[in-house]
Amino acid sequence: MLKLIIADDERMIRESISNIIDWNSLGIELIGSCGDGIEAYNMILDESPDIVLTDIRMPGISGLELVERISQTDMDIQFILLSGFGEFEYAKQAMKYRVHHYLLKPSNEEQIIESIRDVIKEYYHRRAFKDLQNRQKALTFHLHHSVLANIINEGIFMDDSAQPAWDVYSGFMDFCYTSYELCYLHYLEEPLLVSALGLIYEYMSKSAPGIAVYSLYVKNTLILFFESHQVSYEDLDTFMYRLSIEQQPVQLNYHRSTYPNLIQLIEAMTSKIKRYGMIYFMNGLKPVPICNYKNLIEKIEQLTTILMNTDIENRESGYEELENTLHDISNPDFLKQAGSRIIIKLTAGNRYGSSVEATEYLMTLNQQTDPAIIRNMLMEKISKTMADSTETSYSPFIEKVIQYVENNLDNPSLTLKWIAENYLYMNVDYVSARFMKETRQKFSNYLTTQRIQKAKQLLLEGSTEQIQCVAEKVGCGNNPQYFSQIFKKHTGMSPSAYIKQINGGD
Template identity: 70%
Template sequence: MLKLMIADDERMIRESISTLIDWKSLGIELIGTCSDGIEAYNMILDETPDIVLTDIRMPGLSGLDLVSRISQTDLSTQFIILSGFGEFEYAKQAMKYRVHHYLLKPCNEGQIIESMKDVVKEYYHRRAFQDLKDRQKALTDNLHHSVLANVINEGIFLQESSEREWNSYSGFMDFFNTGYEMCYLHYLEEEYLTSVLDQVSFYMKEHAPGITIYSLYVKNTLILFFESHQVSYETFDAFMKSLSLGELPIELQYIRTTFSNLSSLIETLTGKVRRYGMIYFMNGLQPVPICNYKNLIAKIEQLTTSLMQSKSPQADIFLEELKNTLDNINNLDFLKQAGSRMVIKFTTGNRYYSSLEATEYLMSLNEQTDIENLRSMLLEKILHILKRPYENPQSCSTFIEKVMQYVETNLNNPNLTLKWIAENYLFMNVDYVSARFMKETKQKFSNYLTTLRIQKAKQLLTKGNAEQIQMVAEQVGCGNNPQYFSQIFKKHTGMTPTAFIKKMNGGE
């Protein structure tokens, strides 16, 4: 579901638009409204909405200023501009920033809905063809598959779920805030499996490019699941019911169910496949067996937890027991699953390693074909991780500290966003990082960023004079825009930069 934000300085317009339309029926969630441009800019940094419906004229920052600043960041926010009559020049300026949706006030419900539908369509089309670096995409795809394999493993063989376990993986994928679809195809014999997966893959590339589809196969049943991306699935359902498989002795039975999030889907999925002896979690067209080693999984879970919570010499005992347990595993696929599980658990919350390090390691782990080399890799990694010093539980998580350090180092970057830091520096889910940042620092990222900029601006202004305001604006991330810097400074200090300099110089 796409996230929408509305910005307009007229309260009646904000409230009317926000309540007039059934946003969920359009596949949209309204996450907030703003009364001025600066408030809107901060909310965009914090909430990373997919769509912003904004008035052209607002105090602080105008709608065009807002579009201009966001266009310079890594955010892919789509804008719909609201304007009064006779402001065509604004429309032409908006087009420079690739804003193609421009509504004239007063506009009716139908016009807004049509614009929203167009933006939603453009969003998924653009998402499919984003110019991602090949390496980063490979890392992300590999990580998500490994994470899901471990989560499914837990659900099947441990037969238990808790908030703590979900939190172990929330830094790698979004398990709580995004809807998912799950499809069952019953009476599908194994000899037809590759043909069906081929057809489904081709359909998704044509009709939903950019959406990753995951699949499990148990005896005569294929289960597919993917992120919800449209309001109606009539066309997809019709396609699934008309799959061409030649002359089958039994007609396939197709069922699709919608889930509010990935965690509830996994709960249902694992409950249904748990009774089967062999389960295949498909990696593309390649079936990867989930082996039934229930007792070993439970034991590895217990030993990994004990190692994380213990210090020498007790930790040495648990380590030796874990080594013996791994030595007793002679199935290469299962050892990869067990190893991935341990690495992800050790790196939960980035206490010892960043998600990037974990992802790169998981890739090399999955490439191994020799079981002895695999064991050596795992033991070497575990020993290296355990040498890291124990961190004070009262301090911020390592990855939150990395966010803060990155902001301090790059404060002069006017396009700095939490989304870019999360996805390109930490390689983590931005919603998870945002929630943890808020929980650990007791403030939103935009507030932290602005506070830091004002603090540095005060230091620089104290040493300088009014003629240096433009230089200060550039050094604290306001770009070549001293007017915007002055607005932000006054909003947070109650005085202009010039007045602050005079005050610090004794009123001279």
Template identity: 70%
Template sequence: MLKLMIADDERMIRESISSLIDWNSLGIELIGTCSDGIEAYNMILDETPDIVLTDIRMPGLSGLELVERISQTDLGTQFIILSGFGEFKYAKQAMKFRVHHYLLKPCNEGQIIESMKDVVKEYYHRRAFQDLKERQKALTHNLHYSVLANIINERIFLQESPERAWDSYSGFMDFFNTGYEMCYLHYLEEEHLTSVLNQVSFYMMEHAPGITVYSIYVKNTLILFFESHQVSYDKLDAFMMSLSPHKAFTELSYVRATYASLSGLIETLTGKIERYGMIYFMNGLQPVPICNYKNLISKIEQLTTSLMQSEDSDSGNASLEELLNTIKNIGNLDFLKQTASRMVIKFTTGNRYYSTLEATEYLMTLNEQTHIEVLKNMLIEKILHIMEQPHENPQCCSPFIEKVKQCVENNLSNPNLTLKWIAENYLFMNVDYVSARFIKETKQKFSNYLATIRIQKAKQLLTEGNAEQIQWVAEQVGCGNNPQYFSQIFKKHTGMTPSAYVKRLNGGEK
């Protein structure tokens, strides 16, 4: 239930509102009443009500002063202003503090109930949106964590070239255009690791709440890295240098370095930690070893490469069977997630049947799993499905068919886009000939290809935070000013509405 507090200096009004309305039927619990603004302010701080129904003119603090003070906190309290003064200046001042409900005395029970229903609805909508953003942030962090763990594994144990790593993973993170900071805390004993990580976490939540901090621990050294977000890091440096674990034998030593890109940071990082026998890539406060499985990583890498390159069905089947058996024998959930993301990315990079967005969706689903057997079955099913697809070069089409595809991408927002228009205005060729060649080379009709590209683009826009702008997304993918039509075709191709798709992708409805 939501908690309600009533503030009014007129006793009869307080008691009437308190007793006449069945608050429980509205999903509301009345936690108290106040007779002046100071008492109301203190009760809000103590009881953190979700809704406050307040008069404007009260002793101590006026209702508007109360709203102003509480709006400066992080309580998120919703206000309903109740006043006998109908002057516009009060309503205008209330709206400045995002108060959308303003009742004039005398008001009846029905008016109060309707306002309460509106506030309750608004509260749950806002909370759902905030929860969605938090889930999306958490899932994005998990995806990025897996990508970074894969790269570190490859660079250290498989000696992959940097170019191959960036080609495989550039669809998931920005490795070249964003600056990063890397901090070293030397002489940190393992018994003090959790305490220090907690202190760093609290500091970053307060001073840089939107920044994700990644951490690696090797023998007596904690390495932190995060996206650059300030001009000066003097406060951060001072905080880091002030860290002093209780009962530590040695004083910590702190160094920070700035990198123009994540790729440059990773090259430096892997060069410094590759000599250690035990490396922990911290997932929050949970240390996850990424080096205990060197032989297994190499084996999976070899089998995956063999499957991708194999043209002989017998050898391919043997490699597939061995890979599936290897997956079945893995007993560590975190390691399996790392391995799964590595294989999925490797199998789908450059694959015409799977876009980066589709791989991202699948990896997010994998990272949600908490049961290792479920994860194994999902991964095996995906690998078998991928292997059923023909192995074709994505650039197998003739130049003018590639030009058709490029034209689709450039004009996707055009609701009247047709193959005839492209043939006549871009190719200057007969549309029947273009259509026949398109079907022959792509194994699908143009209409199906166009719909698929539109749905992929819609998915991308929705997952980038545009779920609240369905009409805008519809326009961007060529459905014009018709969100209902867009929702219909989206559901036809995906089996769910755009809003349901976003909820599922971010840990909501399944």
């Protein structure tokens, strides 16, 4: 139930509102009533209500001042303002703080209940949207973490004269135009790593919420890097200089540098850590080892290139050799790292699939712990990817249909009949029969599949748009309910459940 506080300096009004309405039937728990603004402010801090119904003019702190003070905190509270004054200026000030519910005294039971119901509806809508945003942020972090793990692997295992294939990864995150901070914390002993990292994560979540922090650990050194977000890092530097871990035998040594982009940061960082045999890329507080199996990585890279760029006969021999190579790897973490590299390279640029499919697959792969299961999953995925990559030749007018669908997915009125008659100037029955023969599916099924794939891509990219906006972009018009229905029918889950699953259930 949602928690409600009533604040009004007139006792009769407080008691009338408290007693005249059946709050339980509305899903509301009335947790208190206050006679002035100061009492209401203190109760809000103590009880963290979801809704506050308050008079505008009260002694101590007015209702508007109460709203202003709470707006400066991280509390997400819905306000309903109650006043005997009808001047527009009050409503104008209230709207400045995103208060949209404003009732004039005397208000009857129906008016108050209507406002409460509107607030409840808005509350759950905002909470659902916030949950979706958080899941999308977490999904983006997991995807970026996987991409960075591959790049760091490349930087470690490559010769000094070689460069990672930045263009392969550019579709997943920005490497060129965003500046980053790189921090080193020396002399941190491994048993104290989790404690130190926990304190740093806690500090960053408060001082820089929403900024993803990536971390590595190698030879008693904790390395952190994150997107630049401040003009001054004096507070961060002070925190790091003063960081003290119980049982740490020596003083920690801290250093921070700014890099104009992620490419330069990674190149500088990997040049320093590549000489070590064991490097840990932290996944939260869990250290994930990057084993310096240079020869194996080079061989896997070569075989992946063979799968991508050679004829069918050589692909088959390359596939067999890759299977034998993976069979010799018993470390599950290294197997998953190798598999992630292969899948990302095969799907880069949508050549052998899409980033949506790659992310769905990698999330499932990363949950496995048995090396045999990981190997089987990898080889099945690679085999299917290779089979799907075989180029299919369509008739020129069928290619035009496919291209037209791709360019007009947001059109809710898109039909094969319209395309045939108004774009191709051909008989719709003939086009339909040829489309079915060449693509081996009906046009309606193809159209729905493309719309669902586009929707997945929008959700995967961490878009903060509402479901309604996604629905419009994939041709479901102003009807998010219809979009959710076809999405669930096609995938077996709602859009929000899909995001949750891709996010590992978080």
